Amino acid sequence: MATITHDALEDQQRQAPALIRYLAPGDFVTRRYVRAGAEINTGEYRDYEAVVRDGMxxxxxxxxxxxGFMIGKGASAVEDFWNRDEVNEKYHxxxxxxxxxxxxADRVATQGWMIRTSADLSTRAQEKTENYQHAGGIQPxxxxxxxxxNTLTGQKAAARMHEQHFGxxxxxxRFCCVSLWRTFSPGPQDWPLAVCDGRSVADSEGVSNTLFVVDEFPVGDALTAPVEGxxxxxxxxxxxxxxxxxxxxxSNMSRDDVLLFKFHDSDHACTWRCxxxxxxxxxxPGVQIRASIELRAVAYWD
Structure with missing residues (x-):
């Protein structure tokens, strides 16, 4: 972890009051289940008061x-981000x-993308989905x-994606697993994305949360039953x-603004996650329903 020194410029920026949801104290089986239109975690979570500074x-x-993050410009030829075929054709x-x-980076291998919106997805979440794939869909x-x-997932993703794309x-x-994030709804967004300065996070922090992609959520004890491997x-x-x-x-990100942030950087001499x-x-005032697209990728350096 790098050290944050006092930065007067950062301290002068506008602060938005926020509730940040964290894992509560205690021992839990920590898993994330995702299905079409909905996602749930096991374990206990709590909302904590925090401030989120406006970096715009x-x-x-x-x-x-x-x-561990940066904002830049990146125009897109995609006319309709709700059009899955157009996104698949142009956006990668x-x-x-x-x-x-x-x-x-010398090379970049793109993975899946996801639309996320604060609009009501309750009807979609109630639909039975056969063989749900957690990519190219719409989630909250x-x-x-x-x-x-986590570290192991990042290492495996880098090797797998390099083999798929580059043989x-x-x-x-060096590799760095990243997310490229943009909104395509009018600003200001009601549920924007907050990113944490990676220098303020100790290397020892973090609890693994296993991903389970399902057609229907398990119930009761099945949510936390042991799973081999x-x-x-x-x-x-x-x-x-x-x-x-x-x-x-x-605040008020435009359609051509892109937020790039790290999942895992193999170079721990710099800030390696966000x-x-x-x-x-x-x-x-006047916040709008958020609609955004995120795309995962792995950047490589020779």
Whole structure:
């Protein structure tokens, strides 16, 4: 973990009051179940009062390897992000080029994308879905502080994606698993994305949260019943409340603004991950229902 020094410029920025949801104290079986239109966690979570600083007035201040996130520009030729075929046709190549431009990576392999919206998805969530795939769909905003990959998941993703896209499971000096995030609804958004300065998060923080993609949610004891090999499955990191965490967001993001943040960087000499979560912004008038698209990718350096 890098050290945050006092930064007067950052301290002067507008603060939005927020509730950040964290894993509560205690021992839990921690899992995340996702199905069409809905996601649930096992364990107990609590909302903690926090402030989220608005980084938009100083947007050029943030550096990818210092804060774990950055905001940049990235125009898209996609006319309708609700059109799955158009997104699949156009967005992967666009996103890869944007990530290369922002990071200086030698190669980028894109993975799946997801639309997230604060609109009512209750009807969609009640639908029975056969063989649900957790990509290219529509889900609610993520509601707790998390990083999508734990260390093992990031390492496996980097090797797998390099083999799929470039023919070998190695051949890179450094990798970084990232998310490229943009809104395509009018601002200000009612549930924007908050990102945490990675320097304010200790390397020892984080509890693995195993991902289960299902057609229907289990109930009762089945939610936490033992699963063989769970420690090798895809998992995120979730976090417990820490007053040292330093949260930011970018108000009124436009369609051409892109927020790039880290899931896992193999180079731990720099800031190597970025917890993030949606939060309800009550600080601005006239907020709009959020609609955003996130795309996962892995950047590689020779």
């Amino acid at each position: 007035p100083i947007r050029d201040h943030f550096a990818f390897d210092t804060h 190549a666009e996103a890869a080029q944007i990530i290369r431009n922002l990071t200086g 905003p993520a509601g707790e502080a998390h990083v999508d990959y 070998s499971r190695d051949g890179y000096r 769970e420690d090798q499955m895809i998992a995120a990191y979730i976090f417990r409340q820490n007053p040292a965490h330093r949260w930011w967001y970018f 917890p993030h979560t949606a939060f309800h912004d009550t600080s601005l």
